[in-house]
Amino acid sequence: MIRSARFARLLAGAAGIPVALVTSLVVFRLVRRFSVDMPIEPGEFSGWGVRWGLLLAILLTSAATWGERRPASPRQLLFSQGLAALLLLALLVLAACLTTTAVHLGLLGQGWTLSSRSGMAVRLAAEIGLQWLGLPVAVGVGLRLLALRLRSPGRRPPPPPAAAGPG
Amino acid sequence: MLAAAACLAAVLVYLQPPTPWLRRGVVHVAPDGLDAWPGSTRALAVRTIQRGVDMATAGETVLIWPGVYRETIRLRRAGSPGRPLILKAAVPGTALISGTAEPALTRSWRWISQGRRIFATRVPWRVDALRVDGGMAFRAGSPSLFDDVCQRPGAWPTFQMTSGETLRLCLPDGSSPSQHRLEINREVPARLRSGGHQVASLWVEAPYVEIRDLVFDLPVTAAIQLWNTSHVRIVGNLFSGADVAINQSSGLGPLTDVVVAHNLSHCYPLYEWRRRGWLTWQQVYPYSNCSLTWMGGRDIQVRGNIITQAGDGIKLSPVGGLNTIEANLIAYTTDDGIEFDGPAIDLAVRNNLFVDPWDSLGLSPVRQGPLRISSNVFLHSRQEPAHGNGVLLKLMGGPIHRVTVDHNLFVGHQLGWSVADSPLSDFHMHNNLLFTVQRIEEGLHELPRMGWRHNRVVRFPPMAWPRPEQGPAGLARVLGRPSTPMRLPGLVPLAIERPGPSWYRPGQEPATRALLPLLGAGWIAPP
Numbered sequence: 001m002i003r004s005a006r007f008a009r010l011l012a013g014a015a016g017i018p019v020a021l022v023t024s025l026v027v028f029r030l031v032r033r034f035s036v037d038m039p040i041e042p043g044e045f046s047g048w049g050v051r052w053g054l055l056l057a058i059l060l061t062s063a064a065t066w067g068e069r070r071p072a073s074p075r076q077l078l079f080s081q082g083l084a085a086l087l088l089l090a091l092l093v094l095a096a097c098l099t100t101t102a103v104h105l106g107l108l109g110q111g112w113t114l115s116s117r118s119g120m121a122v123r124l125a126a127e128i129g130l131q132w133l134g135l136p137v138a139v140g141v142g143l144r145l146l147a148l149r150l151r152s153p154g155r156r157p158p159p160p161p162a163a164a165g166p167g
Numbered sequence: 168m169l170a171a172a173a174c175l176a177a178v179l180v181y182l183q184p185p186t187p188w189l190r191r192g193v194v195h196v197a198p199d200g201l202d203a204w205p206g207s208t209r210a211l212a213v214r215t216i217q218r219g220v221d222m223a224t225a226g227e228t229v230l231i232w233p234g235v236y237r238e239t240i241r242l243r244r245a246g247s248p249g250r251p252l253i254l255k256a257a258v259p260g261t262a263l264i265s266g267t268a269e270p271a272l273t274r275s276w277r278w279i280s281q282g283r284r285i286f287a288t289r290v291p292w293r294v295d296a297l298r299v300d301g302g303m304a305f306r307a308g309s310p311s312l313f314d315d316v317c318q319r320p321g322a323w324p325t326f327q328m329t330s331g332e333t334l335r336l337c338l339p340d341g342s343s344p345s346q347h348r349l350e351i352n353r354e355v356p357a358r359l360r361s362g363g364h365q366v367a368s369l370w371v372e373a374p375y376v377e378i379r380d381l382v383f384d385l386p387v388t389a390a391i392q393l394w395n396t397s398h399v400r401i402v403g404n405l406f407s408g409a410d411v412a413i414n415q416s417s418g419l420g421p422l423t424d425v426v427v428a429h430n431l432s433h434c435y436p437l438y439e440w441r442r443r444g445w446l447t448w449q450q451v452y453p454y455s456n457c458s459l460t461w462m463g464g465r466d467i468q469v470r471g472n473i474i475t476q477a478g479d480g481i482k483l484s485p486v487g488g489l490n491t492i493e494a495n496l497i498a499y500t501t502d503d504g505i506e507f508d509g510p511a512i513d514l515a516v517r518n519n520l521f522v523d524p525w526d527s528l529g530l531s532p533v534r535q536g537p538l539r540i541s542s543n544v545f546l547h548s549r550q551e552p553a554h555g556n557g558v559l560l561k562l563m564g565g566p567i568h569r570v571t572v573d574h575n576l577f578v579g580h581q582l583g584w585s586v587a588d589s590p591l592s593d594f595h596m597h598n599n600l601l602f603t604v605q606r607i608e609e610g611l612h613e614l615p616r617m618g619w620r621h622n623r624v625v626r627f628p629p630m631a632w633p634r635p636e637q638g639p640a641g642l643a644r645v646l647g648r649p650s651t652p653m654r655l656p657g658l659v660p661l662a663i664e665r666p667g668p669s670w671y672r673p674g675q676e677p678a679t680r681a682l683l684p685l686l687g688a689g690w691i692a693p694p
Contacts, residue, residue: 032356035356036365037365037417038365038370038394039355039356039357039365039366040356041239041356051180051181051183052181054177054180054181055177055178055180055181057177058173058174058176058177059174059177062170062171062173062174065170066170109419111419111420111421112417112418112419112420113417113418114417114418114419115417120419134181135178135181135182
């Protein structure tokens with residue numbers, strides 16, 4: 001029973017990699033249409049997806065199991081992965097809105113000689129956002145998971161007694 | 168403890184911090200490397216150039232070992248003043264950054280015969296460039312043109328993309344496609360706007376960068392895109408089949424301080440298609456780029472390069488600073504030798520050797536200047552039919568301001584041709600030696616508005632047209648005094664270093680074989 005729970009948690013933690021890859025694919029799809037002056041190569045964000053996936057998987061699995069408190073359930077772990085992806089996407093959209101507004105207000109991109117300055121603003125927001133928001137989002141969601149565990153009652157169940165040997 | 172170590176490792180892998188302390192100033196890249204390795208030695212090389220440039224920091228060299236690298240690279244790590252980031256071949260000329268797809272792809276195609284010489288196959292993406300046994304095939308724009316040129320005598324391999332991603336290929340020798348080595352471009356992002364070049368093999372997006380001794384093979388559209396950069400040195404590279412070798416048409420900031428020196432750029436056999444009478448000028452015109460540079464910017468130097476089998480040899484129109492195009496060999500182009508399409512501020516064009524461009528200088532327009540064109544040798548061969556070719560000056564619309572053309576040697580059909588909407592101001596020609604077939608005013612409506620003094624015009628019959636390969640002696644024969652030395656002391660031979668990459672032997676591939684007699688004809692000599 002304990003072994004299968006551990007295995008399920010491990011699987012849920014490893015789900016961070018596909019979650020991150022899907023996130024990078026979504027960002028690629030969203031940003032591609034705005035990248036008028038500098039097209040995005042297919043798979044340009046997938047390297048970031050693998051790295052962020054590893055980060056999510058390891059940070060969240062650690063947050064789910066670290067300490068003496070009862071480990072988070074695989075469902076909580078999966079929910080945290082999804083939450084991290086959604087939070088990152090929301091922050092990227094916010095960043096894109098802010099940079100686009102900055103371009104329209106003349107605060108950014110005055111020297112750009114491009115056919116679509118707002119499109120480039122969206123792209124820059126996405127690229128810089130992916131690079132710099134991935135870690136705080138992963139850490140933030142990991143801390144939230146840890147905090148939930150610390151607030152919840154119950155300690156880690158003791159390991160099963162070792163089977164008595166002959167004699 | 169284990170969890171903390173794993174978390175730390177994951178953070179490091181995610182952030183990819185610079186690790187110069189792992190190396191001695193060199194990041195090794197090799198086809199048999201692994202991107203997880205530190206790149207500190209040849210044995211621990213990383214596999215992709217992208218990984219190498221992501222690891223490197225200011226003052227480091229990314230050393231690329233021989234091999235084919237099918238990558239689009241984004242160079243975003245900057246150097247610093249006195250400590251550039253260098254991208255360099257370990258053995259000059261052996262590291263290929265290729266825009267071609269994996270060879271296994273074309274080998275797997277199933278061809279259907281569509282009649283004499285013609286085959287068709289389904290392809291996974293739009294093919295913009297195709298090579299047959301290393302030679303570029305002509306891209307026909309329509310089915311009718313494809314069928315027409317394919318059946319002509321002396322035809323070269325031709326291809327055409329139909330709707331529905333079907334590729335049609337014409338092999339004039341009647342052989343089967345499976346008997347040849349076919350190469351096509353990799354899949355590239357779809358164009359989201361018209362004009363300009365939006366796809367490149369290497370995007371330079373950081374300042375203080377050097378790119379040396381590499382081969383850019385069949386890049387799709389541009390080889391190097393100067394995007395948001397300055398203080399760039401591009402030296403000793405070979406560009407083969409690039410629509411524009413070094414491009415800067417848009418970006419996030421002004422381009423400043425760029426040196427493009429001793430490179431070789433060609434789109435063989437672009438010039439041969441027309442010269443051998445297979446295609447007309449209009450049919451090769453869609454390839455009118457194939458240029459070494461298409462740049463604006465400030466403080467730009469383009470020197471010591473060979474540009475051959477090209478459309479426009481060089482496109483440069485600086486927006487400020489001090490700029491030079493110097494000591495280049497521009498030979499066998501199907502459009503302008505140099506096109507100045509823009510402000511062309513403070514630009515000096517000197518000591519260049521032009522051989523058989525369609526026309527030598529495309530001044531259309533020069534909006535600001537000053538542009539000084541001095542001490543160059545322009546040599547055109549006899550070409551039939553003569554229609555706008557063989558001229559020194561092409562004035563093709565728009566204002567042309569502050570241009571001086573002095574102390575040049577020109578051999579051609581006529582001095583220039585112009586359209587009505589080419590207003591000149593402050594345009595001076597002096598001390599030039601001009602050998603022409605036609606009268607000097609022929610086709611050049613603007614001649615009365617030029618400042619004109621101390622130019623010597625020698626008219627000669629078409630039958631006496633000296634070939635560039637004959638060297639200065641051929642010109643002396645036109646003058647009728649074979650033993651008399653040239654009358655432009657200090658101009659011929661041009662005292663310039665041998666153009667092109669130092670590691671490249673002209674004639675080592677078909678694209679440069681025609682240059683051998685030119686280089687030995689006495690037009691240029693080491694200083």
